[in-house]
Amino acid sequence: MDLRLKGKVVLVTGGAKGIGAAIVRGCCAEGATPVIVDRDEQAGEQLQAELRTNRAETGLIIADLSDAEACAEVVGGTIQKLGRLDALVNNAGVNDGVGLENGTTEKFVASLERNLVHYYAMAHHALGALKNSRGSIVNISSKTAVTGQGGTSGYVAAKGAILGLTREWAAELLPFGIRVNAVVPAEVMTPLYQQWLGTFPDPQQKLMEIVAKIPLEKRMTKAEEIAAMVLFLISEQAHHITGQHLFVDGGYVHLDRALT
Numbered sequence: 046m047d048l049r050l051k052g053k054v055v056l057v058t059g060g061a062k063g064i065g066a067a068i069v070r071g072c073c074a075e076g077a078t079p080v081i082v083d084r085d086e087q088a089g090e091q092l093q094a095e096l097r098t099n100r101a102e103t104g105l106i107i108a109d110l111s112d113a114e115a116c117a118e119v120v121g122g123t124i125q126k127l128g129r130l131d132a133l134v135n136n137a138g139v140n141d142g143v144g145l146e147n148g149t150t151e152k153f154v155a156s157l158e159r160n161l162v163h164y165y166a167m168a169h170h171a172l173g174a175l176k177n178s179r180g181s182i183v184n185i186s187s188k189t190a191v192t193g194q195g196g197t198s199g200y201v202a203a204k205g206a207i208l209g210l211t212r213e214w215a216a217e218l219l220p221f222g223i224r225v226n227a228v229v230p231a232e233v234m235t236p237l238y239q240q241w242l243g244t245f246p247d248p249q250q251k252l253m254e255i256v257a258k259i260p261l262e263k264r265m266t267k268a269e270e271i272a273a274m275v276l277f278l279i280s281e282q283a284h285h286i287t288g289q290h291l292f293v294d295g296g297y298v299h300l301d302r303a304l305t
Contacts, residue, residue, distance in 0.1 A: 051075065056080045056119070056120070060079065063235030063268055065137070068276070111163060130180060136185040139160065141156050141160075143155075160199065164184060181226070211290065224278075228271060228293060258305050260305055264295070266294055
């Protein structure tokens with residue numbers, strides 16, 4: 046299937062590692078020009094160097110998106126350099142463990158800054174360019190938004206709000222032909238996920254327990270499988286899809302646990 050992404054400019058926040066990096070690689074494979082936005086300069090430069098060996102064109106912007114001004118600068122810099130913006134993929138975030146018992150109001154608000162507020166800021170500042178291109182937005186949420194997890198109120202509040210904003214923006218932006226959708230992963234092996242596993246006495250045993258509960262094929266979802274859905278959603282092939290929450294999780298959220 047030709048996704049017709051050649052020449053399209055795609056901003057990917059949290060694009061240096063994990064799901065974001067898979068989306069960036071997928072964009073390059075389709076001939077699009079992804080702009081990696083991340084605060085990890087080393088990881089961003091490594092990914093850009095890797096892609097350049099394949100003669101892929103990429104941009105790289107090092108920024109901390111918890112700073113609202115940085116969001117404006119990221120969008121402005123992209124448009125100034127590349128002249129257009131066709132898609133925004135809001136992906137950056139971290140399951141930071143700010144819970145009800147171990148947190149404070151200040152920590153909770155800070156978690157929302159890390160995981161939610163920049164989604165709004167990026168979309169707000171990208172809006173003019175997306176109107177010009179009749180582009181699209183894909184927001185990466187999390188299964189925790191609908192299942193809960195325990196001990197991570199800030200992250201779950203953010204991911205739930207992201208699902209709500211996806212529907213709100215899809216409605217608001219209908220007159221401009223801008224489509225807005227959300228992708229909802231469950232268990233995906235990323236550097237942050239590996240770091241979380243490392244907090245358990247027996248990480249391998251914990252991983253086996255998790256995988257056993259994933260209905261389809263008893264395996265983790267690959268970052269590339271999340272990326273494939275994102276690429277489809279920003280493409281012309283998904284031209285009549287908006288306001289949707291797409292679960293890419295091997296049936297983890299919706300299938301009966303008895304099936305495992």
